[in-house]
Amino acid sequence: MTKAPFQTPSSTPQNAPQFTVIRNSSSLMRIYAVLLRHLYLMRASWPRILEMMYWPSIQMVLWGFITQFLMTNSDYIAQASGVLISAVLLWDILFRGQLGFSLSFLEELWSRNIGNLAVSPLRPVEFLISLMMMSMIRTIIGIVPATFLAVLFYEVSIYDLGLPLVLFFSNLLIMGWTIGLLVCALILRVGLGAESMAWLTIFLIAPISAIYYPVSILPDWLQTLAWCLPTAPVFEGMRAILFGEGFQLSLYLHSLGLNLIYFTLGMGIFLWSYRVARKRGLLLQIGE
Known part of the structure; x- marks a missing residue:
């Protein structure tokens, strides 16, 4: 078998x-x-969830107001063809100023150097001053070539604003530092999960900053919020000069006063967050 x-x-x-x-x-x-x-x-990490909903909403609101303004003011571009380009350049000063500050701080976290700085003789205020100087350098490097390209391609020179351009530049730069201080303070509290806020926060105020359209196009309740920001008076002042109305001192003082208040508040919040993070040993854990 x-x-x-x-x-x-x-x-x-x-x-x-x-x-x-x-x-x-x-x-x-x-x-x-x-x-x-x-x-x-x-x-x-709630910032990650916020980021997913953020961009579509901001784009819809911002361009919705732009469309509404252009529909009711069809001769706007014909009267001042350089207004939109000048607004873009001024907005980039604010954006680059804030991003330059935040990225310089984030680079210390990514390289895990923040702990070394915390135990060095470097004071927190000195650290912030160095970040502000780095932010200014980054902003100048980024914006100056763009201004010459605007002259070359569109024959629009932002330098035609004259001395007020320096005042607008300083106000927008200080506002960028303020937002950077708040973003960095948030990162110290919740960790690198909030690093995307370095790119998101600045655009949160874009719809009510009156960049491409006057404050009057906004709903009444948003106009109140707009005048509570240092940005809206700057862009309104820029348009006043380009439309031949001259430099509006009241708008500049309005923006400067708000900037001093918010910058002082942002500085205090950052120093408090830095002190708490240093005391609890969180500076050595960020990024892990």
Whole structure:
């Protein structure tokens, strides 16, 4: 009597589907594990959730106001073709100033150098002054070539604003530093999960900063918020000069006064957050 040839379990046809199911199940579990990890990370970091909803909402509000203004003021661009380009350049001063400050601070966190600075003789105020100077350098490097390109391509020179340009530049730069201080203070409190706020926060005030349209186009309740920001008086002052109304001292003083208040507040919040993070040893844990 001949015996049937020996067959291993893996070679039997009836066992093949079973191993396929197991292999597919393991693959799904690994995919699910990675997905679950990111879902937990998202749930623990509200800035990440905010970022997903942020850009579509801001773009819709900002361009909605621009469209509404242009529909009711069709001769706006014909009267002052350089207003929009000048507004873009001034807005970039604010954006670059804030981003230059925040990125200089983030680079200390990414390189894990913040702990070394904390135990060095460097004082927090001295650290902030160096960040502000770096922000100014970054802003000048970024904005000056753009101003010459505006002259080359569009024959629009922001330097036609004259001496008020220096006042506008300083006010927008101080406002950028204020936002940078608040962003850095938030990162010290919640960690690098909030680093995206360095790019998001500045655009939160864009719709009510009257960059491309006057404050009067906003709803009444938003006009009140707009005049509570240092940015709206700057852009209104810029338009007044380009429309031949001259330099509005009241708008400049309005912006300067708000800047001094907000900058002092931002400085205090950052120093408080820095002191708490240093006392609790959080500076060595940021980035882990």
